[in-house]
Amino acid sequence: MRFMIIVRSDEEDERGCEPTEEDFLRMGRYNDELLKAGALLAMEGLRPSADGARITFGGETPVVTDGPFAEAKELIAGFWLIQARSRDEAIEWARRIPFTRGEVEVRPAFEWEDFGAAGTPEVRAMEERQRAALANAA
Amino acid sequence: MQFLMMVLSHPDRERDPIVPEEMAEMGEYNDALRKAGLLLSVAGLHPSATGARVDFQDGRTSVTDGPFTESKELVAGFWLLQAESREEVIAWARRVPFRNGRVEIRRVAEGSDTGYETAPPGTRARAGQAEPRDDEERSEK
Numbered sequence: 001m002r003f004m005i006i007v008r009s010d011e012e013d014e015r016g017c018e019p020t021e022e023d024f025l026r027m028g029r030y031n032d033e034l035l036k037a038g039a040l041l042a043m044e045g046l047r048p049s050a051d052g053a054r055i056t057f058g059g060e061t062p063v064v065t066d067g068p069f070a071e072a073k074e075l076i077a078g079f080w081l082i083q084a085r086s087r088d089e090a091i092e093w094a095r096r097i098p099f100t101r102g103e104v105e106v107r108p109a110f111e112w113e114d115f116g117a118a119g120t121p122e123v124r125a126m127e128e129r130q131r132a133a134l135a136n137a138a
Numbered sequence: 139m140q141f142l143m144m145v146l147s148h149p150d151r152e153r154d155p156i157v158p159e160e161m162a163e164m165g166e167y168n169d170a171l172r173k174a175g176l177l178l179s180v181a182g183l184h185p186s187a188t189g190a191r192v193d194f195q196d197g198r199t200s201v202t203d204g205p206f207t208e209s210k211e212l213v214a215g216f217w218l219l220q221a222e223s224r225e226e227v228i229a230w231a232r233r234v235p236f237r238n239g240r241v242e243i244r245r246v247a248e249g250s251d252t253g254y255e256t257a258p259p260g261t262r263a264r265a266g267q268a269e270p271r272d273d274e275e276r277s278e279k
Contacts, residue, residue, distance in 0.1 A: 004183055006213055008191075042179045042218060045247040046142055052244040053228055054146075057236040064228055069242075074211045076144065076244065081181060091190050091201055099194040105206070107189040107213070110182040118158045126165035130172050134179065 002041065002109040003082050003090035009075035010102060014048045014068065026098045034082060039093065045078035081109070140178065140220055140246035141227045145239065147214035149207045152185040163235035171217065171230065182215035218246075 019027075034040040046052075050068040069075060084090040087108065094106050112119045112127075171177040183189075186204040193200045206212060221227045224245065231241045 002181060004181065004213070004216070044140065044142060044218065046244040047247050049242075049244065051224070052242060053224065053231075055228065055231040055234070055241045055243070057234070057240065058238040062232040062234075064232070067244075071210065074209060076142075076213060076242075078247075079142070079216070081179065087188070087190070091192065094190075094192040095199045095201070097192075097194070100197050101194050103191055103193045105186075105189060105191045105213075107183040107186065107204075110184060110215075114184070115161065118161045120158060120161070123158070123161045123165050126162075126169060130165075130168055130177070130180075133172055134177065 001084055001086070001090075001111070003084055003087070004107045004109060005080040005082060005090070005094050005097075006076055006105040006107065007045075007078040008103040008105060009049075009072050009077035011072045013077040014050075014072045014075065016048055030096065030098050033096070034080070034093065039082045039084060040080065041083055042081040043079065046076060049075050139223070140218065140248065141224070142244045142246060143217040143219055143227065143231055143234075144213050144242045144244070145182075145215040146242055147212045147239070149186070149205065149209060149212060151239075152187075152205070152212065152214070160235065167233065167235050168217075170233075171219065174230075176219045176221055176230065177217065178220055179218040180216070183213060186212050 031040065031043065048068065052067040052069070054065045054067070054069065056063045056065065080093075082090060082093060084093065087106070090106050090108075094104050097104060112124055168177065168180060186206045186209075189204040189206070191202045191204070191206065193202070219227055219230070221230075224243070227243050231243055234241055
């Protein structure tokens with residue numbers, strides 16, 4: 001099962017952060033553990049929402065709104081995509097993140113068995129081809 | 139530059155059914171992204187009812203199970219893209235085959251950024267002393 005661990009942002013993250021080398025090393029060691037366990041699929045940290053944009057669908061054409069976006073607590077500051085055997089295992093990985101404050105959200109990703117009829121062989125083949133191409137590119 | 143393109147959802151809209159036509163359209167869209175050399179990673183997420191939140195406070199953690207009805211915005215999925223510019227990503231975001239909804243684009247922090255210090259996920263000021271986590275509590279919602 002794949003899980004996304006989403007780092008919820010706060011005002012400090014939105015101002016831009018200044019981690020020390022020690023911060024980098026501490027988080028690097030955690031990421032190393034994920035890597036060694038074969039659990040790490042992807043991870044990124046995001047710049048403040050001031051550098052971002054939102055695209056809203058529903059009208060005739062999509063509407064673009066530039067950041068920053070209010071409500072820092074509703075924003076995302078980064079994420080990990082991990083492979084875990086269970087929801088509990090994913091939560092255990094989240095608990096071990098070396099944060100002293102803040103919140104992360106753990107969310108299971110959709111797999112084909114979740115979709116029923118919509119996941120036709122044609123659609124599945126399309127995604128399998130894409131994933132194979134991504135793996136080759138990596 | 140790398141960008142995260144997130145699908146935003148609302149707690150009230152988490153259960154929108156997915157129909158085969160939408161799945162096929164999304165597959166074609168992802169194909170176009172891949173052929174253009176932009177697509178690094180993509181995933182859709184289960185509703186927040188199946189998720190959990192982990193809070194960090196002074197080295198202690200507490201776990202709360204979903205759904206997260208108090209949130210105004212939830213993430214329903216994402217694309218991680220490699221692009222030349224923010225404008226290029228916005229142009230791609232406009233082409234996402236959605237009838238309704240919202241997508242948020244955020245630039246990934248990279249070591250070569252010069253505007254301010256940046257970090258990989260969570261490698262931030264909040265990353266303080268890592269204490270053993272034997273004091274855990276779990277709250278049910």
